[in-house]
Amino acid sequence: MIEEMAQFIDSLDLEVLALEGVEDAEALDLLLSFMPPGKYAYIVSPQTAPETCQRVAVLYQKEEVAMRYVGEIPLSLGQYGLRDGLVVYGKFLPDGFDFTLVVVHLKAYSDPRSTSIREEELSLLGQWVQTYLDDPENDRDLILAGDFNEHLLTNKKAFSLLDPKGLLYLVTKDAPQKRCRNWTDPIDHILISQVQEHAKSAVFYDFFKDPTLPDRYSYSDHCILWADFYNEDLDP
Numbered sequence: 434m435i436e437e438m439a440q441f442i443d444s445l446d447l448e449v450l451a452l453e454g455v456e457d458a459e460a461l462d463l464l465l466s467f468m469p470p471g472k473y474a475y476i477v478s479p480q481t482a483p484e485t486c487q488r489v490a491v492l493y494q495k496e497e498v499a500m501r502y503v504g505e506i507p508l509s510l511g512q513y514g515l516r517d518g519l520v521v522y523g524k525f526l527p528d529g530f531d532f533t534l535v536v537v538h539l540k541a542y543s544d545p546r547s548t549s550i551r552e553e554e555l556s557l558l559g560q561w562v563q564t565y566l567d568d569p570e571n572d573r574d575l576i577l578a579g580d581f582n583e584h585l586l587t588n589k590k591a592f593s594l595l596d597p598k599g600l601l602y603l604v605t606k607d608a609p610q611k612r613c614r615n616w617t618d619p620i621d622h623i624l625i626s627q628v629q630e631h632a633k634s635a636v637f638y639d640f641f642k643d644p645t646l647p648d649r650y651s652y653s654d655h656c657i658l659w660a661d662f663y664n665e666d667l668d669p
Contacts (some may be wrong), residue, residue: 434648439467441646441662445638447659448497449523451578452490453516453538454653455564471495476502478519478536481667489519489536498525500534506561508537508554509635515540515550518558519579522572530630532573532574541582551583555594566600566626573668577601580655584618586611600626604660607635611654615640621658629668631660 442464452475455461458625461475477490479502506518516538524531535653536560540551558577565571583591585603596603604623605611611619625631638657640649 434651436467437648438652441579448494450492451536453580454487455490480517483513489538525664535577537579539582559595570596572629577624581622583618604635608637630663635660
C-alpha cells in the first residue's frame with residue numbers, strides 16, 4: 434500500500450504538499466523510499482509534548498522549492514493527542530515566489546466538547562495570523578493549509594474566530610467541484626493573505642473514484658485540495 438500511495442503522490446506532481454496524520458519521520462522516510470531518489474524532502478513537526486501519534490508535515494520537491502523550519506503554533510493546547518501547527522518558510526528556486534506556510538490539523542468531531550476545543554484552536558490561530566501580519570518584518574505571503582475539521586465555507590462563527598479582521602481569503606471556494614465521496618461541505622482548506630502570486634484556481638481531487646488505485650481507501654479518508662500559484666515573485 435505504501436508503494437502505491439508513494440507513486441500516486443508523485444503522479445500529482447505537486448511542488449509542496451501539506452500532510453496531516455503523520456506518525457513520525459520514520460514514516461516519511463519509508464514513503465520517500467518508494468519515490469524517485471533525491472526528488473523529495475520533508476519537514477515534520479518536532480512535537481514531543483503533549484504526546485501525539487498524528488503530526489503535521491510538509492513534503493516538497495527540493496529541486497523546485499527550498500524550505501526551512503520556522504517554528505510551531507501551540508494548537509495542541511497542551512492536550513494529549515492534539516497537534517501543534519507547523520510553520521515553514523518556502524521559496525521557489527532560483528529566486529521566485531516566497532511564502533510562509535502554516536500546516537494545521539485541528540480537533541475532529543462535532544460534539545459540544547470537541548467543537549469548543551476546535552473553536553479555541555481557531556481563535557488561537559487567528560491571533561497568531563494577526564500578530565504575524567502586523568509585523569512588517571514578516572513576509573506578506575502567508576498560506577494556511579490542512580485539515581481544519583470545520584466547514585469554513587458555511588460556518589460563519591468558525592470563520593470569524595479564525596479571521597475576525599478579514600485578513601484572509603478562503604481559497605477553498607475557488608474549487609469548482611467540492612464533493613469528496615458523500616460530502617459537499619469541505620473541512621480541508623487553504624487560506625491565504627493578500628498573496629499576489631495566487632492564480633485564483635483550486636481543485637478538489639476525489640481520488641476515491643479512481644479504480645486504478647486498488648488501495649486508495651487506505652491512503653486517507655480525505656480528498657486532496659490544491660491551489661495554483663505563480664512561481665515568479667510578484668511582490669511590489
